Amino acid sequence: MIDYILIPLVLVMFASAISVIFIKDLIVAVIVTAVVDLITVVLFFFLQAPDVAITQASIVVGLTTFIFVVAIMRTTRKEEE
Amino acid sequence: MRHIFALIVVGTLGLGLFYTLSHIPFGKGLSEVSKYYVENAIDKNDPHAGATNIVTDIVVLYRGFDTLGEVTVLFLAATGLSVFFFGLKKKEYTCEPSLIVKRGTGIIFPFILLLGVYIFVHGHLTPGGGFPGGVIIATGVLLIYLCCRDYKAPHSLFKVIEGSMGTLFVIVGLIGLIVGGSFLFNFLGAGKTGELVSAGIIPILYIVIGLKVGAELSGLVKDTMEDV
Amino acid sequence: MNKIVKILFTAVIYFVVWILLTASLKIEEIFVGIIVSLGIALFTFENFTSKGLRYFSPKRLLYIIRYIPFFLWEVIKANFDVAYRVIHPKMPIKPGIVEVKTSLKTDTGKFLLANSITLTPGTLTIDVVGDRLFIHWIYVKTKDIEKATKMIPAHFEWALKEIE
Protein backbone atom coordinates (compact mmCIF):
# COMPACT_ATOMS: atom_id res chain seq x y z
CA MET A 1 0.00 0.00 0.00
CA ILE A 2 2.64 2.45 1.12
CA ASP A 3 4.75 1.66 -1.96
CA TYR A 4 2.09 3.09 -4.24
CA ILE A 5 1.92 6.31 -2.18
CA LEU A 6 5.65 6.71 -2.64
CA ILE A 7 5.63 6.45 -6.45
CA PRO A 8 4.61 10.08 -7.18
CA LEU A 9 7.14 11.27 -4.60
CA VAL A 10 9.93 9.34 -6.28
CA LEU A 11 8.82 10.68 -9.67
CA VAL A 12 9.00 14.27 -8.37
CA MET A 13 12.44 13.45 -6.97
CA PHE A 14 13.58 12.16 -10.37
CA ALA A 15 12.19 15.18 -12.19
CA SER A 16 13.87 17.66 -9.85
CA ALA A 17 17.17 15.78 -9.90
CA ILE A 18 17.21 15.93 -13.69
CA SER A 19 16.08 19.55 -13.86
CA VAL A 20 18.99 20.62 -11.62
CA ILE A 21 21.28 19.94 -14.57
CA PHE A 22 19.51 22.38 -16.87
CA ILE A 23 18.94 25.27 -14.44
CA LYS A 24 21.20 28.24 -15.18
CA ASP A 25 20.53 30.18 -11.96
CA LEU A 26 22.65 28.42 -9.35
CA ILE A 27 20.60 29.55 -6.32
CA VAL A 28 17.49 27.99 -7.87
CA ALA A 29 19.52 24.84 -8.54
CA VAL A 30 20.51 24.66 -4.86
CA ILE A 31 16.89 25.01 -3.79
CA VAL A 32 15.81 22.23 -6.17
CA THR A 33 18.59 20.04 -4.72
CA ALA A 34 17.12 20.71 -1.29
CA VAL A 35 13.75 19.52 -2.63
CA VAL A 36 15.35 16.24 -3.72
CA ASP A 37 16.84 15.78 -0.27
CA LEU A 38 13.57 16.64 1.46
CA ILE A 39 11.88 13.82 -0.44
CA THR A 40 14.70 11.55 0.78
CA VAL A 41 13.68 12.57 4.31
CA VAL A 42 10.12 11.40 3.64
CA LEU A 43 11.42 8.13 2.19
CA PHE A 44 13.56 7.52 5.28
CA PHE A 45 10.53 8.17 7.43
CA PHE A 46 8.46 5.63 5.54
CA LEU A 47 11.30 3.10 5.82
CA GLN A 48 10.91 3.45 9.62
CA ALA A 49 14.15 5.29 10.32
CA PRO A 50 12.93 8.45 12.04
CA ASP A 51 16.28 9.31 13.61
CA VAL A 52 18.03 9.19 10.25
CA ALA A 53 15.20 11.30 8.86
CA ILE A 54 15.66 13.98 11.55
CA THR A 55 19.41 14.10 10.98
CA GLN A 56 18.97 14.27 7.22
CA ALA A 57 16.39 17.04 7.49
CA SER A 58 18.44 19.28 9.74
CA ILE A 59 21.75 18.76 7.95
CA VAL A 60 20.46 18.96 4.40
CA VAL A 61 17.91 21.71 4.73
CA GLY A 62 19.84 23.70 7.30
CA LEU A 63 23.54 23.43 6.71
CA THR A 64 24.25 22.02 3.24
CA THR A 65 22.02 24.59 1.56
CA PHE A 66 23.62 27.33 3.63
CA ILE A 67 27.15 26.32 2.66
CA PHE A 68 26.18 26.11 -1.02
CA VAL A 69 24.58 29.55 -0.85
CA VAL A 70 27.63 31.08 0.85
CA ALA A 71 29.88 29.57 -1.80
CA ILE A 72 27.66 30.93 -4.60
CA MET A 73 27.48 34.36 -2.91
CA ARG A 74 31.25 34.64 -3.08
CA THR A 75 31.61 33.46 -6.69
CA THR A 76 29.10 34.05 -9.49
CA ARG A 77 25.41 33.43 -9.46
CA LYS A 78 24.73 32.60 -13.11
CA GLU A 79 26.26 29.64 -14.83
CA GLU A 80 28.32 30.74 -17.84
CA GLU A 81 27.63 29.42 -21.30
CA MET B 1 27.51 18.24 -24.31
CA ARG B 2 28.07 18.84 -20.61
CA HIS B 3 24.38 18.52 -19.96
CA ILE B 4 24.16 15.19 -21.73
CA PHE B 5 27.13 13.91 -19.77
CA ALA B 6 25.58 15.08 -16.48
CA LEU B 7 22.27 13.51 -17.49
CA ILE B 8 23.99 10.18 -18.12
CA VAL B 9 25.73 10.35 -14.72
CA VAL B 10 22.50 11.17 -12.88
CA GLY B 11 20.60 8.48 -14.77
CA THR B 12 23.19 5.82 -14.01
CA LEU B 13 23.28 6.79 -10.34
CA GLY B 14 19.49 6.75 -10.11
CA LEU B 15 19.20 3.37 -11.81
CA GLY B 16 21.94 1.93 -9.61
CA LEU B 17 20.28 3.27 -6.48
CA PHE B 18 16.92 1.87 -7.58
CA TYR B 19 18.41 -1.53 -8.39
CA THR B 20 20.29 -1.75 -5.09
CA LEU B 21 17.41 -0.57 -2.93
CA SER B 22 14.92 -2.89 -4.61
CA HIS B 23 17.17 -5.86 -3.86
CA ILE B 24 17.70 -5.15 -0.16
CA PRO B 25 15.54 -7.70 1.68
CA PHE B 26 13.93 -5.27 4.10
CA GLY B 27 12.38 -7.23 6.92
CA LYS B 28 12.71 -10.59 5.16
CA GLY B 29 15.00 -12.57 7.43
CA LEU B 30 18.17 -11.56 9.16
CA SER B 31 21.83 -11.98 8.56
CA GLU B 32 24.13 -13.33 11.26
CA VAL B 33 25.11 -9.89 12.60
CA SER B 34 21.51 -8.68 12.71
CA LYS B 35 20.51 -11.82 14.59
CA TYR B 36 23.19 -11.17 17.18
CA TYR B 37 22.03 -7.58 17.59
CA VAL B 38 18.37 -8.51 17.89
CA GLU B 39 18.99 -11.26 20.44
CA ASN B 40 21.39 -9.26 22.60
CA ALA B 41 20.03 -5.74 22.35
CA ILE B 42 16.54 -6.78 23.39
CA ASP B 43 17.73 -8.92 26.31
CA LYS B 44 17.29 -6.69 29.33
CA ASN B 45 19.87 -8.45 31.48
CA ASP B 46 22.62 -7.71 29.01
CA PRO B 47 24.61 -4.57 29.84
CA HIS B 48 24.65 -3.70 26.13
CA ALA B 49 21.00 -2.63 26.16
CA GLY B 50 18.61 -0.18 27.69
CA ALA B 51 17.46 2.28 25.04
CA THR B 52 13.86 2.13 23.84
CA ASN B 53 15.09 1.95 20.26
CA ILE B 54 17.26 -0.94 19.10
CA VAL B 55 18.98 1.30 16.54
CA THR B 56 20.24 3.56 19.33
CA ASP B 57 21.73 0.58 21.14
CA ILE B 58 23.51 -0.55 17.99
CA VAL B 59 24.74 2.91 17.00
CA VAL B 60 26.09 3.92 20.38
CA LEU B 61 27.18 0.71 22.08
CA TYR B 62 28.12 -1.76 19.35
CA ARG B 63 29.23 0.86 16.84
CA GLY B 64 30.43 3.57 19.24
CA PHE B 65 33.93 3.48 17.84
CA ASP B 66 32.54 4.42 14.42
CA THR B 67 30.84 7.42 16.01
CA LEU B 68 34.22 8.60 17.25
CA GLY B 69 35.46 8.32 13.67
CA GLU B 70 32.45 10.24 12.34
CA VAL B 71 33.03 13.07 14.81
CA THR B 72 36.68 13.21 13.75
CA VAL B 73 35.72 13.36 10.07
CA LEU B 74 33.29 16.18 10.86
CA PHE B 75 36.02 18.05 12.72
CA LEU B 76 38.38 17.70 9.75
CA ALA B 77 35.67 18.85 7.32
CA ALA B 78 34.88 21.93 9.43
CA THR B 79 38.54 22.84 9.70
CA GLY B 80 39.04 22.38 5.97
CA LEU B 81 36.06 24.57 5.16
CA SER B 82 37.23 27.35 7.45
CA VAL B 83 40.65 27.19 5.78
CA PHE B 84 38.92 27.37 2.39
CA PHE B 85 36.94 30.48 3.36
CA PHE B 86 39.89 32.16 5.09
CA GLY B 87 40.83 35.40 3.39
CA LEU B 88 38.08 35.42 0.75
CA LYS B 89 36.48 38.80 0.16
CA LYS B 90 33.46 39.66 2.26
CA LYS B 91 30.08 40.22 0.65
CA GLU B 92 28.78 43.76 1.14
CA TYR B 93 25.21 43.95 2.40
CA THR B 94 23.10 46.74 0.97
CA CYS B 95 20.35 47.03 3.56
CA GLU B 96 19.72 46.55 7.27
CA PRO B 97 17.78 43.49 8.44
CA SER B 98 14.16 44.22 9.27
CA LEU B 99 13.23 45.07 12.84
CA ILE B 100 10.52 42.42 12.87
CA VAL B 101 12.86 39.68 11.71
CA LYS B 102 15.43 40.75 14.30
CA ARG B 103 12.93 40.67 17.15
CA GLY B 104 11.44 37.38 15.98
CA THR B 105 14.88 35.82 15.85
CA GLY B 106 15.65 37.06 19.36
CA ILE B 107 12.52 35.33 20.63
CA ILE B 108 12.86 32.11 18.63
CA PHE B 109 16.62 31.49 19.01
CA PRO B 110 16.67 30.22 22.64
CA PHE B 111 13.82 27.84 21.89
CA ILE B 112 15.82 26.34 19.03
CA LEU B 113 18.70 25.78 21.46
CA LEU B 114 16.26 24.26 23.95
CA LEU B 115 14.89 21.89 21.30
CA GLY B 116 18.41 20.80 20.36
CA VAL B 117 19.27 20.09 24.00
CA TYR B 118 15.95 18.25 24.44
CA ILE B 119 16.70 16.04 21.44
CA PHE B 120 20.12 14.95 22.60
CA VAL B 121 19.23 14.58 26.27
CA HIS B 122 16.33 12.28 25.31
CA GLY B 123 18.34 10.50 22.62
CA HIS B 124 17.85 7.07 24.19
CA LEU B 125 14.07 7.51 24.61
CA THR B 126 12.92 9.24 21.40
CA PRO B 127 14.16 9.29 17.81
CA GLY B 128 17.11 11.61 17.53
CA GLY B 129 20.40 11.69 19.33
CA GLY B 130 23.65 13.58 19.38
CA PHE B 131 24.01 14.49 15.72
CA PRO B 132 20.52 15.92 15.06
CA GLY B 133 20.59 17.83 18.35
CA GLY B 134 23.95 19.38 17.56
CA VAL B 135 22.90 20.33 14.04
CA ILE B 136 19.71 21.95 15.35
CA ILE B 137 21.81 24.07 17.72
CA ALA B 138 24.04 25.06 14.80
CA THR B 139 21.03 26.09 12.69
CA GLY B 140 19.93 28.34 15.57
CA VAL B 141 23.36 29.99 15.58
CA LEU B 142 23.12 30.34 11.79
CA LEU B 143 19.73 32.06 12.12
CA ILE B 144 21.00 34.59 14.63
CA TYR B 145 24.07 35.29 12.47
CA LEU B 146 21.90 35.95 9.42
CA CYS B 147 19.46 38.24 11.20
CA CYS B 148 21.46 40.10 13.86
CA ARG B 149 24.67 41.14 12.15
CA ASP B 150 26.10 42.75 15.27
CA TYR B 151 25.86 39.50 17.21
CA LYS B 152 29.25 38.17 18.28
CA ALA B 153 29.33 34.50 19.15
CA PRO B 154 31.62 33.30 21.95
CA HIS B 155 34.14 31.68 19.65
CA SER B 156 36.66 30.64 22.28
CA LEU B 157 33.85 28.92 24.17
CA PHE B 158 33.08 26.83 21.07
CA LYS B 159 36.70 25.73 20.90
CA VAL B 160 36.80 24.85 24.61
CA ILE B 161 33.56 22.82 24.45
CA GLU B 162 34.69 21.02 21.32
CA GLY B 163 38.06 20.01 22.73
CA SER B 164 36.87 18.99 26.17
CA MET B 165 33.96 16.99 24.80
CA GLY B 166 36.24 15.07 22.43
CA THR B 167 38.48 14.21 25.36
CA LEU B 168 35.51 13.20 27.49
CA PHE B 169 34.30 10.79 24.79
CA VAL B 170 37.66 9.02 24.75
CA ILE B 171 37.80 8.97 28.58
CA VAL B 172 34.36 7.31 28.80
CA GLY B 173 35.51 4.76 26.25
CA LEU B 174 38.71 4.07 28.15
CA ILE B 175 36.88 3.59 31.44
CA GLY B 176 34.81 0.96 29.64
CA LEU B 177 38.04 -0.64 28.43
CA ILE B 178 39.37 -0.83 32.00
CA VAL B 179 36.15 -2.02 33.64
CA GLY B 180 34.67 -4.35 31.05
CA GLY B 181 37.51 -5.19 28.71
CA SER B 182 36.22 -3.44 25.58
CA PHE B 183 36.24 0.15 24.37
CA LEU B 184 32.95 1.90 25.27
CA PHE B 185 31.78 -1.00 27.47
CA ASN B 186 28.48 -0.05 29.14
CA PHE B 187 29.84 0.00 32.69
CA LEU B 188 26.78 1.65 34.22
CA GLY B 189 24.33 -1.13 33.39
CA ALA B 190 21.07 -0.94 31.51
CA GLY B 191 18.76 0.40 34.21
CA LYS B 192 15.00 0.56 33.83
CA THR B 193 14.01 1.11 30.19
CA GLY B 194 12.03 4.28 29.57
CA GLU B 195 13.39 6.39 32.43
CA LEU B 196 15.51 9.46 31.79
CA VAL B 197 18.36 8.04 33.86
CA SER B 198 18.77 4.66 32.20
CA ALA B 199 20.65 2.90 29.42
CA GLY B 200 24.00 3.40 31.10
CA ILE B 201 26.45 5.45 29.11
CA ILE B 202 24.16 6.18 26.13
CA PRO B 203 22.83 9.50 27.48
CA ILE B 204 26.32 10.59 28.54
CA LEU B 205 27.73 9.83 25.11
CA TYR B 206 24.81 11.54 23.40
CA ILE B 207 25.24 14.70 25.47
CA VAL B 208 28.96 14.66 24.68
CA ILE B 209 28.37 14.13 20.94
CA GLY B 210 25.58 16.72 20.84
CA LEU B 211 27.66 19.44 22.50
CA LYS B 212 30.67 18.59 20.35
CA VAL B 213 28.76 18.61 17.04
CA GLY B 214 26.89 21.75 18.02
CA ALA B 215 30.07 23.63 18.94
CA GLU B 216 31.87 22.38 15.84
CA LEU B 217 29.16 23.36 13.36
CA SER B 218 28.53 26.68 15.14
CA GLY B 219 32.23 27.41 14.73
CA LEU B 220 31.86 26.51 11.04
CA VAL B 221 28.92 28.91 10.67
CA LYS B 222 30.92 31.60 12.43
CA ASP B 223 33.91 31.05 10.14
CA THR B 224 31.79 31.41 7.02
CA MET B 225 29.68 34.39 8.15
CA GLU B 226 32.14 36.50 10.11
CA ASP B 227 35.18 37.31 8.05
CA VAL B 228 38.66 37.89 9.32
CA MET C 1 19.97 42.97 40.26
CA ASN C 2 18.05 43.79 37.11
CA LYS C 3 20.13 41.22 35.27
CA ILE C 4 19.28 38.44 37.72
CA VAL C 5 15.56 39.22 37.39
CA LYS C 6 15.80 39.03 33.61
CA ILE C 7 17.65 35.71 33.75
CA LEU C 8 15.03 34.32 36.14
CA PHE C 9 12.20 35.42 33.86
CA THR C 10 13.74 33.81 30.76
CA ALA C 11 14.57 30.65 32.70
CA VAL C 12 10.97 30.34 33.90
CA ILE C 13 9.66 30.62 30.32
CA TYR C 14 12.13 28.02 29.03
CA PHE C 15 11.30 25.71 31.91
CA VAL C 16 7.59 25.83 31.05
CA VAL C 17 8.42 24.97 27.42
CA TRP C 18 10.67 22.12 28.61
CA ILE C 19 7.89 20.65 30.75
CA LEU C 20 5.45 20.88 27.83
CA LEU C 21 8.00 19.10 25.60
CA THR C 22 8.73 16.25 27.99
CA ALA C 23 5.09 15.94 29.12
CA SER C 24 6.08 14.39 32.45
CA LEU C 25 6.67 15.60 35.99
CA LYS C 26 9.32 13.13 37.15
CA ILE C 27 12.02 14.42 39.48
CA GLU C 28 14.92 13.83 37.10
CA GLU C 29 13.16 15.53 34.18
CA ILE C 30 12.49 18.61 36.33
CA PHE C 31 16.09 18.62 37.56
CA VAL C 32 17.55 18.44 34.05
CA GLY C 33 15.02 21.04 32.88
CA ILE C 34 16.08 23.53 35.57
CA ILE C 35 19.76 23.09 34.70
CA VAL C 36 19.19 23.41 30.95
CA SER C 37 16.88 26.41 31.14
CA LEU C 38 19.19 28.30 33.50
CA GLY C 39 22.17 27.49 31.29
CA ILE C 40 20.49 28.72 28.10
CA ALA C 41 19.04 31.76 29.88
CA LEU C 42 22.55 32.84 30.91
CA PHE C 43 23.55 33.18 27.25
CA THR C 44 20.40 34.47 25.62
CA PHE C 45 18.52 36.70 28.07
CA GLU C 46 19.74 39.91 26.43
CA ASN C 47 18.16 39.06 23.09
CA PHE C 48 15.06 37.53 24.61
CA THR C 49 13.60 40.13 26.92
CA SER C 50 13.95 43.76 27.86
CA LYS C 51 11.52 44.01 30.77
CA GLY C 52 12.07 40.88 32.85
CA LEU C 53 9.54 39.77 35.43
CA ARG C 54 7.28 42.77 34.79
CA TYR C 55 5.65 40.69 32.02
CA PHE C 56 4.03 38.63 34.76
CA SER C 57 1.91 41.46 36.16
CA PRO C 58 -1.75 40.36 36.47
CA LYS C 59 -3.02 43.13 34.19
CA ARG C 60 -0.77 41.98 31.33
CA LEU C 61 -1.75 38.34 31.82
CA LEU C 62 -5.41 39.35 31.76
CA TYR C 63 -4.96 41.23 28.50
CA ILE C 64 -3.02 38.31 26.98
CA ILE C 65 -5.83 35.93 27.91
CA ARG C 66 -8.38 38.31 26.38
CA TYR C 67 -6.28 38.86 23.27
CA ILE C 68 -5.74 35.22 22.27
CA PRO C 69 -9.36 34.25 21.45
CA PHE C 70 -9.91 37.58 19.69
CA PHE C 71 -6.78 36.94 17.62
CA LEU C 72 -7.72 33.35 16.76
CA TRP C 73 -11.15 34.53 15.63
CA GLU C 74 -9.47 37.11 13.37
CA VAL C 75 -7.25 34.37 11.89
CA ILE C 76 -10.29 32.23 11.09
CA LYS C 77 -12.05 35.24 9.51
CA ALA C 78 -8.92 35.93 7.46
CA ASN C 79 -8.95 32.40 6.10
CA PHE C 80 -12.55 32.55 4.99
CA ASP C 81 -11.79 35.92 3.39
CA VAL C 82 -8.89 34.43 1.42
CA ALA C 83 -10.96 31.38 0.53
CA TYR C 84 -13.73 33.62 -0.83
CA ARG C 85 -11.28 35.61 -2.95
CA VAL C 86 -9.54 32.50 -4.27
CA ILE C 87 -12.67 30.55 -5.18
CA HIS C 88 -14.70 33.47 -6.60
CA PRO C 89 -14.40 33.19 -10.42
CA LYS C 90 -13.81 36.94 -10.90
CA MET C 91 -11.29 37.28 -8.02
CA PRO C 92 -12.48 40.47 -6.29
CA ILE C 93 -9.07 42.00 -5.51
CA LYS C 94 -7.92 45.63 -5.56
CA PRO C 95 -4.39 45.41 -4.15
CA GLY C 96 -2.06 48.19 -3.10
CA ILE C 97 0.46 49.24 -0.47
CA VAL C 98 -0.81 51.72 2.14
CA GLU C 99 0.92 53.49 4.99
CA VAL C 100 -0.29 53.49 8.61
CA LYS C 101 1.03 54.86 11.87
CA THR C 102 1.39 52.95 15.12
CA SER C 103 1.53 54.27 18.66
CA LEU C 104 3.44 51.29 20.03
CA LYS C 105 6.91 52.15 21.29
CA THR C 106 8.85 48.93 21.95
CA ASP C 107 10.29 46.50 19.41
CA THR C 108 8.34 43.60 20.88
CA GLY C 109 5.11 45.55 20.51
CA LYS C 110 5.83 46.33 16.87
CA PHE C 111 6.76 42.69 16.28
CA LEU C 112 3.47 41.45 17.75
CA LEU C 113 1.50 44.11 15.84
CA ALA C 114 3.15 43.20 12.52
CA ASN C 115 2.51 39.50 13.08
CA SER C 116 -1.12 40.17 13.96
CA ILE C 117 -1.57 42.34 10.87
CA THR C 118 -0.03 39.68 8.64
CA LEU C 119 -2.35 36.98 9.92
CA THR C 120 -5.61 38.93 9.72
CA PRO C 121 -7.97 39.58 6.80
CA GLY C 122 -6.36 40.87 3.64
CA THR C 123 -3.27 42.57 5.06
CA LEU C 124 0.48 41.83 4.99
CA THR C 125 3.22 43.92 6.59
CA ILE C 126 5.85 44.83 3.99
CA ASP C 127 8.12 47.13 6.00
CA VAL C 128 8.53 49.03 9.26
CA VAL C 129 10.26 52.41 9.34
CA GLY C 130 10.20 54.05 12.76
CA ASP C 131 6.55 54.30 13.78
CA ARG C 132 5.23 53.91 10.24
CA LEU C 133 4.15 50.56 8.81
CA PHE C 134 3.79 49.80 5.11
CA ILE C 135 1.02 47.32 4.53
CA HIS C 136 -0.01 45.41 1.44
CA TRP C 137 -3.80 45.41 1.39
CA ILE C 138 -5.60 42.96 -0.85
CA TYR C 139 -8.71 45.16 -1.16
CA VAL C 140 -7.81 48.81 -0.60
CA LYS C 141 -10.73 50.58 1.06
CA THR C 142 -8.97 53.90 1.69
CA LYS C 143 -5.72 55.54 0.63
CA ASP C 144 -5.71 58.07 3.47
CA ILE C 145 -3.14 57.47 6.26
CA GLU C 146 -5.46 58.48 9.13
CA LYS C 147 -8.39 56.41 7.94
CA ALA C 148 -6.20 53.40 7.23
CA THR C 149 -4.67 53.72 10.70
CA LYS C 150 -8.15 53.56 12.19
CA MET C 151 -9.02 50.50 10.11
CA ILE C 152 -5.93 48.29 10.47
CA PRO C 153 -3.63 48.75 13.49
CA ALA C 154 -6.16 50.35 15.84
CA HIS C 155 -7.99 47.03 15.67
CA PHE C 156 -5.24 45.41 17.77
CA GLU C 157 -3.60 48.24 19.66
CA TRP C 158 -6.17 48.31 22.49
CA ALA C 159 -4.64 45.07 23.80
CA LEU C 160 -1.07 45.27 22.53
CA LYS C 161 -0.60 48.67 24.22
CA GLU C 162 -0.99 46.90 27.55
CA ILE C 163 0.95 43.79 26.62
CA GLU C 164 4.06 45.28 24.98
Added chain:
Amino acid sequence: MIILNVIRVYAGYFFLIIGSLFLFLGPLGILRFPDVYNRLQAGTKSTTLGAISALFGIGLLEPGWLGKIVILILFILLTNPVSSHAIGRSAYRSKVPLCGKSVVDKCEEEHIYKEAK
Protein backbone atom coordinates in the same frame (compact mmCIF):
# COMPACT_ATOMS: atom_id res chain seq x y z
CA MET D 1 -17.25 7.94 28.85
CA ILE D 2 -17.30 5.95 25.59
CA ILE D 3 -19.48 8.63 23.98
CA LEU D 4 -16.94 11.28 24.97
CA ASN D 5 -14.18 9.23 23.37
CA VAL D 6 -16.17 8.81 20.17
CA ILE D 7 -16.84 12.57 20.06
CA ARG D 8 -13.14 13.26 20.62
CA VAL D 9 -12.05 10.97 17.79
CA TYR D 10 -14.59 12.34 15.32
CA ALA D 11 -13.73 15.93 16.28
CA GLY D 12 -10.08 15.05 15.61
CA TYR D 13 -10.93 13.76 12.12
CA PHE D 14 -13.08 16.85 11.51
CA PHE D 15 -10.21 19.21 12.37
CA LEU D 16 -7.84 17.18 10.18
CA ILE D 17 -10.21 17.49 7.21
CA ILE D 18 -10.70 21.24 7.77
CA GLY D 19 -6.94 21.68 8.03
CA SER D 20 -6.26 19.84 4.78
CA LEU D 21 -8.97 21.88 3.02
CA PHE D 22 -7.27 25.13 4.02
CA LEU D 23 -3.86 23.71 3.13
CA PHE D 24 -5.32 22.98 -0.31
CA LEU D 25 -6.64 26.54 -0.69
CA GLY D 26 -3.19 28.06 -0.17
CA PRO D 27 -1.55 26.58 -3.30
CA LEU D 28 -4.74 27.27 -5.26
CA GLY D 29 -4.41 30.96 -4.32
CA ILE D 30 -0.74 30.90 -5.26
CA LEU D 31 -1.74 29.61 -8.70
CA ARG D 32 -4.58 32.07 -9.27
CA PHE D 33 -3.36 35.38 -7.83
CA PRO D 34 -1.43 37.74 -10.09
CA ASP D 35 1.70 38.91 -8.20
CA VAL D 36 4.10 38.02 -5.38
CA TYR D 37 2.38 40.01 -2.63
CA ASN D 38 -1.11 38.65 -3.23
CA ARG D 39 0.29 35.13 -3.47
CA LEU D 40 2.09 35.58 -0.15
CA GLN D 41 -1.19 36.63 1.45
CA ALA D 42 -2.92 33.46 0.29
CA GLY D 43 0.08 31.31 1.22
CA THR D 44 0.60 32.66 4.72
CA LYS D 45 -2.97 32.73 5.94
CA SER D 46 -4.13 29.38 4.71
CA THR D 47 -0.98 27.49 5.67
CA THR D 48 -1.11 28.96 9.18
CA LEU D 49 -4.70 28.03 9.92
CA GLY D 50 -4.39 24.76 7.98
CA ALA D 51 -1.38 23.62 9.97
CA ILE D 52 -2.88 24.74 13.30
CA SER D 53 -6.15 22.94 12.64
CA ALA D 54 -4.45 19.75 11.45
CA LEU D 55 -2.16 19.74 14.49
CA PHE D 56 -5.11 20.30 16.79
CA GLY D 57 -6.87 17.36 15.17
CA ILE D 58 -3.84 15.17 15.81
CA GLY D 59 -3.79 16.43 19.40
CA LEU D 60 -7.39 15.33 19.85
CA LEU D 61 -6.64 11.89 18.40
CA GLU D 62 -3.52 11.44 20.60
CA PRO D 63 -4.09 13.34 23.85
CA GLY D 64 -0.59 12.50 25.13
CA TRP D 65 0.96 14.82 22.57
CA LEU D 66 -1.05 17.92 23.47
CA GLY D 67 1.86 19.66 25.22
CA LYS D 68 4.12 19.37 22.18
CA ILE D 69 1.29 20.43 19.91
CA VAL D 70 0.66 23.60 21.93
CA ILE D 71 4.34 24.49 21.49
CA LEU D 72 4.18 23.75 17.76
CA ILE D 73 1.11 25.97 17.35
CA LEU D 74 2.81 28.83 19.21
CA PHE D 75 5.92 28.47 17.05
CA ILE D 76 3.90 28.47 13.86
CA LEU D 77 2.04 31.61 14.98
CA LEU D 78 5.36 33.31 15.79
CA THR D 79 7.43 32.29 12.77
CA ASN D 80 5.07 31.97 9.80
CA PRO D 81 4.17 35.69 9.54
CA VAL D 82 7.81 36.66 10.13
CA SER D 83 9.00 34.55 7.20
CA SER D 84 6.31 35.89 4.87
CA HIS D 85 7.17 39.44 5.95
CA ALA D 86 10.82 38.74 5.15
CA ILE D 87 9.92 37.39 1.70
CA GLY D 88 7.65 40.37 0.96
CA ARG D 89 10.21 42.89 2.12
CA SER D 90 13.05 41.39 0.14
CA ALA D 91 10.80 41.11 -2.92
CA TYR D 92 10.04 44.82 -2.64
CA ARG D 93 13.71 45.64 -2.16
CA SER D 94 14.63 43.64 -5.27
CA LYS D 95 12.08 45.80 -7.14
CA VAL D 96 9.56 43.09 -7.96
CA PRO D 97 6.68 45.13 -9.45
CA LEU D 98 3.11 45.12 -8.16
CA CYS D 99 0.50 43.74 -10.54
CA GLY D 100 -1.39 45.94 -12.98
CA LYS D 101 -4.58 45.99 -10.91
CA SER D 102 -2.89 47.77 -8.00
CA VAL D 103 -4.33 51.13 -7.05
CA VAL D 104 -1.79 52.68 -4.67
CA ASP D 105 1.86 52.29 -3.68
CA LYS D 106 2.83 54.46 -0.72
CA CYS D 107 6.14 52.69 -0.32
CA GLU D 108 7.38 54.26 -3.55
CA GLU D 109 7.48 57.71 -1.97
CA GLU D 110 9.62 56.50 0.93
CA HIS D 111 13.12 58.02 0.91
CA ILE D 112 15.09 54.82 1.53
CA TYR D 113 13.60 53.25 -1.55
CA LYS D 114 14.15 56.44 -3.57
CA GLU D 115 17.84 56.34 -2.71
CA ALA D 116 18.04 52.72 -3.75
CA LYS D 117 16.49 53.45 -7.15
